[in-house]
Amino acid sequence: KAGVTQTPRYLIKTRGQQVTLSCSPISGHRSVSWYQQTPGQGLQFLFEYFSETQRNKGNFPGRFSGRQFSNSRSEMNVSTLELGDSALYLCASSLRVAYNEQFFGPGTRLTVL
């Protein structure tokens, strides 16, 4: 089976812009979670989707949003970008719920200038 894929892999944006990141889970996996990774902060949970429904959300402002499609592919959107949004954004898929084994994608490196 193909692994989790994320597009794009690298992105450079300026403050105030918005960005959309995409995640394709492993075939058959219905749960997709998103994380923000920054040096010293580890992996911070953004949200989890299952069967097109957001089941849980982390402590991020409303500028961060996401959705999941019927084929389990997921997107996350960040509006009005700030310098502090620069990070590696990882998505992870799992078979049913977030606390089965999660398989991570390679991440999207977002740089906000």
Next chain:
Amino acid sequence: GENVEQHPSTLSVQEGDSAVIKCTYSDSASNYFPWYKQELGKRPQLIIDIRSNVGEKKDQRIAVTLNKTAKHFSLHITETQPEDSAVYFCAEGANSKLTFGKGITLSVRP
């Protein structure tokens, strides 16, 4: 709210020695405790996990122990090798999400 703390934040050991990394958590509802390894420039990968109905689990050189009363769990790596050098993340699973610690950098000196 959920909070996972890892300590120490960095650990350096001599090749062949053992390494122990500890995590504490706060959510009593947590019932799933995975450990992920992230090598430089790569994605995190699950190396071992344990559920709350088990106290210990072993897989070759790696073991995880769980103390639910004290709310802590530990990763044990024996006979460390240079390829064990990486960042290790613990996490707790509750309410359909995983909460990760900030990670520990393990360096294995040859």
